[in-house]
Amino acid sequence: MLSANLNDGLIYLTGLPVLSLWLIFLAENVIITVLVLLIGRQLQQKFSVDTLINYSYTRREWQLCGLTNILNTLITYAGFWLWKSGFIKIETDVSLAIFLDFLFLFFGMDILMFVFHYMIHQTFLYQSVHRLHHLAVHPKPIDLFILHPLETLSFGGLWLFMLWLYPFNICAVVIYLMINIIFGLTGHLGIEPLPANIRNLPFIKYLGTSTFHHNHHQQERYNFGFYTSLWDRLFGTYKA
Ligand SMILES: [Zn+2]
Numbered sequence: 001m002l003s004a005n006l007n008d009g010l011i012y013l014t015g016l017p018v019l020s021l022w023l024i025f026l027a028e029n030v031i032i033t034v035l036v037l038l039i040g041r042q043l044q045q046k047f048s049v050d051t052l053i054n055y056s057y058t059r060r061e062w063q064l065c066g067l068t069n070i071l072n073t074l075i076t077y078a079g080f081w082l083w084k085s086g087f088i089k090i091e092t093d094v095s096l097a098i099f100l101d102f103l104f105l106f107f108g109m110d111i112l113m114f115v116f117h118y119m120i121h122q123t124f125l126y127q128s129v130h131r132l133h134h135l136a137v138h139p140k141p142i143d144l145f146i147l148h149p150l151e152t153l154s155f156g157g158l159w160l161f162m163l164w165l166y167p168f169n170i171c172a173v174v175i176y177l178m179i180n181i182i183f184g185l186t187g188h189l190g191i192e193p194l195p196a197n198i199r200n201l202p203f204i205k206y207l208g209t210s211t212f213h214h215n216h217h218q219q220e221r222y223n224f225g226f227y228t229s230l231w232d233r234l235f236g237t238y239k240a
């Protein structure tokens with residue numbers, strides 16, 4: 001059973017020295033980053049009409065990406081420590097709860113991140129924190145990791161707060177984390193792999209597509225959501 005295996009994995013980690021844990025969590029974050037960059041490049045090559053597209057990243061972009069990976073490792077360790085210390089509880093039963101918990105995580109994080117993102121655009125924090133991410137007017141995959149340290153830590157804080165709220169199922173947590181990465185990559189592809197007729201299908205039209213987040217980088221007054229466009233549609237900040 002997947003949830004039993006995941007639970008065994010967590011319990012196995014509790015027996016490891018702290019240094020090993022840091023290295024495992026760092027490796028996990030680096031592997032995710034490498035996959036995002038590689039898959040992102042493949043998708044760009046497959047779908048881009050611009051044959052002159054520049055796939056190389058600057059030294060500063062690599063440095064910021066590295067810093068984000070270190071901070072995400074810190075957040076992963078913090079989550080593990082909070083779970084080990086009993087502040088965060090994780091369910092391991094296989095039930096309908098996996099689906100419901102996933103929906104709770106997906107929409108819960110979507111609204112929390114929407115509010116955080118909207119607020120950061122309206123305050124002094126935009127210039128000092130969020131502007132760094134907006135240097136990219138035509139985002140590319142590495143821009144998912146081009147974030148001010150305070151922004152990375154804030155998103156991590158929202159995530160740990162969410163886990164503290166409720167004992168989510170371990171499978172729902174893993175599925176949510178994978179989908180979070182897919183949406184992050186999608187938003188920073190710089191191209192739109194989905195044809196308009198698919199993007200306009202029921203349900204899919206409410207999801208945060210490449211075009212949705214790309215439009216936010218181009219017109220910062222619109223599209224503050226991440227996974228869905230629901231909150232932007234509700235609060236009048238949606239741009240197709
Ligand atoms: Zn923004």
Ligand SMILES: [Zn+2]
Binds near residue numbers: 139188217
């Ligand atoms: Zn972005």
